[in-house]
Amino acid sequence: xxxxxxxxxxxxxxxxxITLLLLALFFTIQSHSxxxxxxxxSANFLTGGVYDGLxxxxxxFDLRVHNEQLLSENNALRNKLYASSDSLIRQTDSTVxxxxxxxxxxxxxxxxxxxxxxxxxxxxGRKSGIAQxxxxxxxKGIVGIIDxxxxxxxxxxxxxxxxxxxxxxxxxxxxxxxxxxxxxxxxKVKLIDVQQKAPVAKxxxxxxxxKSTIFPEGIGIGTISDFTLDxxxxxxxxxxxxxxxxxxxxxxxxxxxxxxxxxQQLEAETTDEQ
Numbered sequence: 001x002x003x004x005x006x007x008x009x010x011x012x013x014x015x016x017x018i019t020l021l022l023l024a025l026f027f028t029i030q031s032h033s034x035x036x037x038x039x040x041x042s043a044n045f046l047t048g049g050v051y052d053g054l055x056x057x058x059x060x061f062d063l064r065v066h067n068e069q070l071l072s073e074n075n076a077l078r079n080k081l082y083a084s085s086d087s088l089i090r091q092t093d094s095t096v097x098x099x100x101x102x103x104x105x106x107x108x109x110x111x112x113x114x115x116x117x118x119x120x121x122x123x124x125g126r127k128s129g130i131a132q133x134x135x136x137x138x139x140k141g142i143v144g145i146i147d148x149x150x151x152x153x154x155x156x157x158x159x160x161x162x163x164x165x166x167x168x169x170x171x172x173x174x175x176x177x178x179x180x181x182x183x184x185x186x187x188k189v190k191l192i193d194v195q196q197k198a199p200v201a202k203x204x205x206x207x208x209x210x211k212s213t214i215f216p217e218g219i220g221i222g223t224i225s226d227f228t229l230d231x232x233x234x235x236x237x238x239x240x241x242x243x244x245x246x247x248x249x250x251x252x253x254x255x256x257x258x259x260x261x262x263x264q265q266l267e268a269e270t271t272d273e274q
Contacts, residue, residue, distance in 0.1 A: 100258040101216055104129050106154070108249050113186040118158040120144060122252065125152045133214060135255040141220040141243035142166070142208060143252055154254075160186055160246055167209040168221055173199050176209050177238065179221065186246045189222070194236040200227050206240050213260040 106124030124130050126149055136143040136156050144156040144164065157164055159181060166179040168191055175198035177191040191206055204224045210217025222240040229236060257263075 102129070102256040102258055104254045104256070106130065106252055106254055108252060109153075111247075111249055112158070113160055113246050116183050117162050118160040118186075119147070120156040120158055120249065120252075122154045122156060122254070123152070124254065125150045125154050127151050128254075129256065130154045130254050131256070134257075135215040135219075136252050137215075137219055137255065138244055138249060138252055141222065142215060143244060143246075143249060145214060146254065156252075158246065159189060159242075166215065167211040168206055169209040170194070170198060170200065171205040171207045171218075175199075176211070177236075179206075179240075187242050188225070189240050189242060191238040191240060192235070194238055196229060196234050196236065198236060200224065200236055200238060202226065206238070213257045213263055214255075216255065216257075 104124065106122040106128065108120050109123050110119075110121035112118040112120070120136075120143065122130070122136075130146060130149055132146055132149055134146040136146060142159060144158040144161070145166075147155045147157045149155075159166065159179065161181060162183065164179070164181060167176065168179040169176045175194055177194035179189055179191055181189045194200070202224050206221040206224065208215040208217060208219040208221065220243050222242040222244075224238055225241045226239040227236050
């Protein structure tokens with residue numbers, strides 16, 4: 001107690017000055033609305049900045065959860081859309097797919113795009129309903145085809161792979177070709193063996209052709225950036241700018257063709273009869 005008394009006596013002048021200063025500030029703020037508003041606004045600015053920062057941190061950690069929720073909801077809507085037999089419902093989407101298809105979402109955990117033969121790895125395997133030779137897309141366009149599958153993971157042969165050959169067509173005219181990648185730029189692929197009679201123009205859209213049980217018809221691929229005729233002048237080689245940024249693929253949809261077994265069985269029976 002004596003130490004406190006000694007402290008007050010020793011610093012009485014300084015403490016008196018601080019007390020008077022605080023009282024003066026208090027009465028100034030109370031008697032002038034302008035100063036009072038400035039003081040309150042400054043306090044709000046500081047506390048608001050703190051809360052905004054904390055909210056940003058919370059949002060950052062919650063972002064992954066929200067993204068997964070949105071992806072799951074989007075996937076459920078796609079399944080309802082493409083499983084429906086109502087053509088009016090299915091035409092509400094930007095692509096109208098023939099047949100019946102089911103979609104499974106998966107996260108990309110590895111993505112190669114600088115090699116000659118590139119692959120992606122997905123978190124999602126047999127337990128998720130993913131199987132070999134299923135198509136892989138994003139909301140923008142095609143990514144590749146499922147290659148190997150384990151219980152919880154799967155690898156994808158990227159469209160940026162020298163072995164990849166996918167049926168594709170010009171959206172306007174319906175002329176078909178084979179989608180290939182010859183290396184180099186990960187944002188460009190080529191459509192080869194397109195008939196010379198096809199009306200080709202820069203900026204036209206290329207989509208999947210639907211001539212297999214892997215990809216539905218009409219999935220986006222990209223737009224024409226350039227084209228040339230081969231030496232015989234019978235076929236076009238068309239250069240395509242991809243819709244997808246293949247260097248930045250986060251989540252994908254894996255497509256199951258629900259009619260695949262029936263189609264393959266029928267085709268096998270037809271082949272055996274010949």
